[in-house]
Amino acid sequence: MSIQTDNATPALDTIVWGADAIAPHLGRTVKGAYCALEGGRVPGAKKIAGRWALNLRIFHATFEQAA
Numbered sequence: 001m002s003i004q005t006d007n008a009t010p011a012l013d014t015i016v017w018g019a020d021a022i023a024p025h026l027g028r029t030v031k032g033a034y035c036a037l038e039g040g041r042v043p044g045a046k047k048i049a050g051r052w053a054l055n056l057r058i059f060h061a062t063f064e065q066a067a
Contacts, residue, residue, distance in 0.1 A: 011056075013056070013057050014056050014057075015053050015054065015055055015056070016053070016054045016056060017051060017052070017053050018051060018052060019033050019034040019037055019052050020033075022037065022042075022045070022052060022054045025054065025056065025059070026042065034052075037052050042054065042059070043058055043059055043062040044056070044057070044058030044059035044061075044062070045059075
C-alpha cells in the first residue's frame with residue numbers, strides 16, 4: 001500500500017492524509033470536507049492519532065457497489 005503525500009494522481013490503494021488533501025477527492029472545500037469527515041459521512045475515512053485518513057480503495061468501492 002502506498003501513502004499519498006502530494007497532489008499527484010493517486011492509485012486506488014492509496015491512503016490520503018489530512019482534510020485538506022481529502023477535500024478534492026470529495027469535491028468539497030476543506031471546511032466542507034472536514035464537516036463531512038467529522039459527521040461520519042465519508043466511507044473509508046478514519047481519524048488516526050488526530051489526523052484524518054481516507055482509504056481511496058474503500059471510498060471508490062462504495063460507488064462501484066451502488067452502480
